[in-house]
Amino acid sequence: MKIEKIAPEMVSKLTQDPHVVREEREKVLEVAIGRQVRVFRRRQEVTVAELANTTGLSIGMLSKIENGNTSPSLTTLRTLANALSVPLTSFFRQFEEGREGVHTKAGEGIEMERAGTRAGHQYNLLGHIGANSSGVIVEPYLITLSTQSDVFPTFQHGGIETIYMLEGEVDYRHGEKVHCLKPGDTLFFDADSPHGPERLIQLPARYLSIISYPQNT
Numbered sequence: 001m002k003i004e005k006i007a008p009e010m011v012s013k014l015t016q017d018p019h020v021v022r023e024e025r026e027k028v029l030e031v032a033i034g035r036q037v038r039v040f041r042r043r044q045e046v047t048v049a050e051l052a053n054t055t056g057l058s059i060g061m062l063s064k065i066e067n068g069n070t071s072p073s074l075t076t077l078r079t080l081a082n083a084l085s086v087p088l089t090s091f092f093r094q095f096e097e098g099r100e101g102v103h104t105k106a107g108e109g110i111e112m113e114r115a116g117t118r119a120g121h122q123y124n125l126l127g128h129i130g131a132n133s134s135g136v137i138v139e140p141y142l143i144t145l146s147t148q149s150d151v152f153p154t155f156q157h158g159g160i161e162t163i164y165m166l167e168g169e170v171d172y173r174h175g176e177k178v179h180c181l182k183p184g185d186t187l188f189f190d191a192d193s194p195h196g197p198e199r200l201i202q203l204p205a206r207y208l209s210i211i212s213y214p215q216n217t
Helices: 008-015 018-043 048-055 059-066 074-084 088-095
Strands: 110-112 122-125 136-145 160-174 177-181 186-190 195-214
Touching (some): 048 059, 074 088, 177 195
Antiparallel strands (some): 160 177
């Protein structure tokens, strides 16, 4: 029998075949689901036979699912989720992409220079996550106003902003309206309109400012 060698360029084409990639991804998903089914079954000290009896699935089918040798239907997954008393989505957790999380200790926020800094507003960035699958950038700031701070009601930038008042009292302008913000108050607005503290009533004043905007801006 004659064995022909495959040219390197053909190997490249085969490895880049989208059908091959999809099949490999599906296989990984099957394995991830199977592992989660096994984890929840063992955590509840349920045998394969007992789960088969509860769900009406055969022991052989359950074995294939747990070993990642078959792709269970959505109906089958719902049946398993009900039998194990877990959310359907819990079977997919091990397959999800890693998500970033940022923990900033009290007093450790990075002091930033922003438009209001020159007016004596202190900005502490509480965390930042770069490009992510959500398509949204979120910047949380702790803003402190003191007796050295000036009013500055003309901020303008893209995105949506949420302000949550922690301490003190200020009159905060957004467009044509002025809102008196006291501890516990929230102001949610389109940040493209002129905005900012117009009158400092009780100092020091501190509030959270959370700005959200698309990654492509």
